[in-house]
Amino acid sequence: MNRVVITGMGAVSACGLGVDSLWAAARDGISGVGPIEFPKLPRQQVKRAATIAPELSTAIWQGGKPRLQDRVTAIALTAAREAVAQSGLAPEDFGADCGVIVGSGYGGAETLDRNMFDFAHDPSARVDPMSIPKIMASAPASWIGMEFGARGTTICISTACSSATQSIGLAAQMIRHGMLTRCIAGGSEALLTTSVFRAWEVLRVMTAGLCRPFSEGRDGMVLGEGAGILVLESRDAALARGATIIAEIGGYGTTGDAGDLLRPDPRGSTDCMIAAIADAGLEPSDIGYVNAHGTGTIANEQSETEALRNVFGNRLGDVLVSSTKPIHGHALGAAGALEFIVAIEALNAQVAPPTINFLGIDPKLGIDPVGNVARPFASNACMSNSFAFGGVNASLVALRHPAG
Amino acid sequence: MMAKIIEIVAAEAMIDSDKLAPDTLLQDLDIQSADYVMILMAIEEKFGVYISVDSELSDARTVGDLMQIVASKIKIASDGETV
Numbered sequence: 241m242n243r244v245v246i247t248g249m250g251a252v253s254a255c256g257l258g259v260d261s262l263w264a265a266a267r268d269g270i271s272g273v274g275p276i277e278f279p280k281l282p283r284q285q286v287k288r289a290a291t292i293a294p295e296l297s298t299a300i301w302q303g304g305k306p307r308l309q310d311r312v313t314a315i316a317l318t319a320a321r322e323a324v325a326q327s328g329l330a331p332e333d334f335g336a337d338c339g340v341i342v343g344s345g346y347g348g349a350e351t352l353d354r355n356m357f358d359f360a361h362d363p364s365a366r367v368d369p370m371s372i373p374k375i376m377a378s379a380p381a382s383w384i385g386m387e388f389g390a391r392g393t394t395i396c397i398s399t400a401c402s403s404a405t406q407s408i409g410l411a412a413q414m415i416r417h418g419m420l421t422r423c424i425a426g427g428s429e430a431l432l433t434t435s436v437f438r439a440w441e442v443l444r445v446m447t448a449g450l451c452r453p454f455s456e457g458r459d460g461m462v463l464g465e466g467a468g469i470l471v472l473e474s475r476d477a478a479l480a481r482g483a484t485i486i487a488e489i490g491g492y493g494t495t496g497d498a499g500d501l502l503r504p505d506p507r508g509s510t511d512c513m514i515a516a517i518a519d520a521g522l523e524p525s526d527i528g529y530v531n532a533h534g535t536g537t538i539a540n541e542q543s544e545t546e547a548l549r550n551v552f553g554n555r556l557g558d559v560l561v562s563s564t565k566p567i568h569g570h571a572l573g574a575a576g577a578l579e580f581i582v583a584i585e586a587l588n589a590q591v592a593p594p595t596i597n598f599l600g601i602d603p604k605l606g607i608d609p610v611g612n613v614a615r616p617f618a619s620n621a622c623m624s625n626s627f628a629f630g631g632v633n634a635s636l637v638a639l640r641h642p643a644g
Numbered sequence: 645m646m647a648k649i650i651e652i653v654a655a656e657a658m659i660d661s662d663k664l665a666p667d668t669l670l671q672d673l674d675i676q677s678a679d680y681v682m683i684l685m686a687i688e689e690k691f692g693v694y695i696s697v698d699s700e701l702s703d704a705r706t707v708g709d710l711m712q713i714v715a716s717k718i719k720i721a722s723d724g725e726t727v
Contacts (some may be wrong), residue, residue, distance in 0.1 A: 285694045444684055444697045459698040502677035538702040541679075 244412045244489045245478050247642060248329070248471035249581050250322030252315040253568045254290035254464055257299055258322060262578060263585040266564045266593040267614050271463050273451070273569055278434045280357070286446045289432055290464030290469025290569025299304035308370055310348030311381060312467075315379035316386060317387060319467040323424065327471040328483055331389065334617065337421035340385045341411045342428060343403030345573030347377035349431035356435055377582040380428045385468070392420050398573065401533070401628035402494070403427045404468060405576030405636055409492035411472050421477045426469035426577035435489075437463070445537050451570075452597035453534035453563035454541050454609040461535040462570015467576025487584045490621060497631025503539055504627050509547035512633035516623060517551070520637040524552050527559055527637070528619020529592045531583040532609070533627040534563020535570055544627060545605045560592035560617050561608035567596060576626040576634065583624040584638050592617050600636035649714050652690065653707070656682040666708030673707075687714060691705035 251258060255265035265272060276289040287588050291313065292300070303321075304314040320342075351374040355367050373379060378396035393414065397407045404427025412424035431437075440446055440463060447460030458638025480484055493515025497508035517524055533544055552559055564582050571578050586592055591614050596612035620640045629634045654661035657679040665675075677697070684695050695717050697702065704710045 442685055442688075443681055444695065447696070448694075460696050500677050502681075539697045619678070 242416050242418060242474035242476060244415045244472055245468050245475045246405060246486045246489065246584065247473050247478050247483045248323035248325070249325030249349045249486060249584070250319035250326070250469045251466065251578055251581055252300065252319050253466035253571065253578055254292055255568055256293070256455045256617060257296055257318065259581055261586065262456070262568060263582060266419065266567050266582045266590070268613070269567065269594045269612060271567050271596060273566065278437060280434045280513050281438055286441050286448050288462060290462060291432055292465055303390070308373065308376040310351045310430070310530050312344055312428050312430040313380045313446070315430060315467040316342060316469065317383055319426065320384045320387065320424055323469045323471045329471065333422070333481065334389045334391070336391045338390040339394065339411065339420045339423040340381045340390050340412065341393070341395045341397065341407040341423055341425045342381040342384060343397040343407040343573050344377045344380060345398060345400045345403050346429060346431040346436065348375035348379060349433050349436050352376050353433035353435050384424055388424070390424060390431040392423070398634040399628055400630055401570070401572050401575050401581060402626040402632040402634040403573035403576065404625065405580065405626035405634035406494055407637055408470060408472070408577065408580060408632055409494060412489040412492055415474050416528045422471065422473040424535065425472055426467065427574040428467035429571050429573040430465045431572070432463060432465050441456065447536060448488035450597045451536040451566040452599060453532070453565060453595050454545070454602065454605060454607055455598045456600045456602040458536050458538065458541065458602070460537055461570045462566065464571040466571045466578055466582050468574050470577065470581070472606060475555070487587060487640045488641045489636065490522065490637040491516045491518070492635070493519055494634040499631055501631065502629055504543035505631065506543045506546040506550065507510055507633055508633045509544060509625070509627050510550040511625065513547060513551045513625065513635050516635035516637045520621065520639065522621055522637065525555055526619070526621050527623050528617045529583065529586055529622040530559060530562050531579045531622070531624040532563045533585070533625045534565055534595065534609070536565060540627065541605055545607050548607070549622045556607065560615055561607065562592055562595045562608050576594040576624065579622040580636055580638070583622045587622040587638055587640055590616055591598050645715060645718065646711055648690065649711055652686045653683055653710065656686050664707050666711065667705060668707045669705060670707065670710065691718045691721070693718050
């Protein structure tokens with residue numbers, strides 16, 4: 241069995257371009273959430289989201305093909321270029337032994353949205369002939385493969401908020417078992433469009449105020465967008481080419497609730513975290529920091545806190561738990577990748593980023609989630625959780641490399 | 645107004661309205677999360693009020709609790725405040 245390491249990371253988020261922007265914002269508690277307005281929505285109830293700044297548009301589309309690609313692909317490619325550049329992979333390192341596993345919950349929302357409005361306005365008008373290949377959720381994975389010549393397994397996992405975490409997890413499993421030497425893995429999401437935003441609004445899980453996970457007075461999530469991409473390799477392959485190793489992927493766990501489509505079941509998330517920790521050959525007490533799913537809804541944190549308590553028991557007070565979603569927003573199909581990147585940066589810096597907008601401990605939860613200000617920790621392992629609609633749970637454990 | 649709310653809950657959650665007594669436990673009615681979303685959508689359409697699932701509703705245990713919370717949100721909204 242191969243050990244699996246990370247040699248490159250890339251991110252596009254409401255915090256800006258690049259992993260450094262994302263990590264600096266997460267560590268310093270600077271939120272990328274701001275006003276969002278949809279002129280076509282007559283009664284917009286929720287007015288904030290974590291959007292990628294419009295002035296980054298040129299950079300995002302640099303090298304992109306707007307006639308063939310949706311924005312969800314453009315940002316995935318931007319993040320992938322950063323990750324590949326950092327990894328130092330040469331053209332000959334791709335080929336059939338390099339896979340691409342990149343998830344998306346929604347695919348090309350912007351194209352779909354525009355099509356719907358155009359079609360409803362005039363059904364006889366010409367819709368974008370490239371609509372289908374732009375919208376398909378697998379487009380980001382395919383375009384990344386084409387850009388770098390990665391001809392190995394190419395997969396798009398679409399499991400809502402667990403898409404990216406499962407993508408990274410599956411990539412790690414395949415490398416571990418020798419099915420791939422390396423893999424470009426992560427997720428991309430760009431669905432802050434009129435009709436999709438309205439669809440989220442009517443689901444009634446978004447806050448009309450501020451997102452404050454685990455806090456008393458929390459009343460919902462804040463939507464985001466972005467892409468997070470990692471380059472995973474077998475440790476042997478990375479060492480053989482003299483690559484710099486950022487961290488090791490120690491373990492991966494994934495379970496299904498098989499219960500309610502929207503309401504999480506702590507049994508599923510408990511089993512998921514236990515599986516990830518066991519897969520890494522660790523004990524819960526080895527985990528120093530958890531980047532929680534922490535959406536800011538009542539239901540998620542009730543369930544996630546119960547699950548954390550099941551896993552960490554009386555030691556829950558010793559492990560630092562935080563949610564960085566109020567900073568980069570809930571990026572859904574990209575969330576797991578952005579948050580795993582934040583967790584790895586936290587591990588390497590030995591600093592747990594804060595849960596901002598925190599008002600105080602919710603007595604019903606009794607958990608203190610690194611409120612408002614980052615906190616140092618000393619540990620060689622961290623975990624990142626994604627617990628999605630559909631009851632799909634996924635957790636990743638990262639290890640410091642070399643251990644400190 | 646209570647009768648109207650009962651009517652909405654019965655229709656959207658597909659429950660016989662005879663079973664919707666104030667002290668009936670919501671968990672005994674097997675109302676799924678998706679049913680709440682449908683109920684709240686219908687409330688918005690009928691009464692023009694936006695109620696998040698993360699409001700006080702998350703503490704509702706009985707049909708009576710549900711009625712009271714929804715009625716108070718409608719009242720607040722009709723008094724001109726945002727909910």
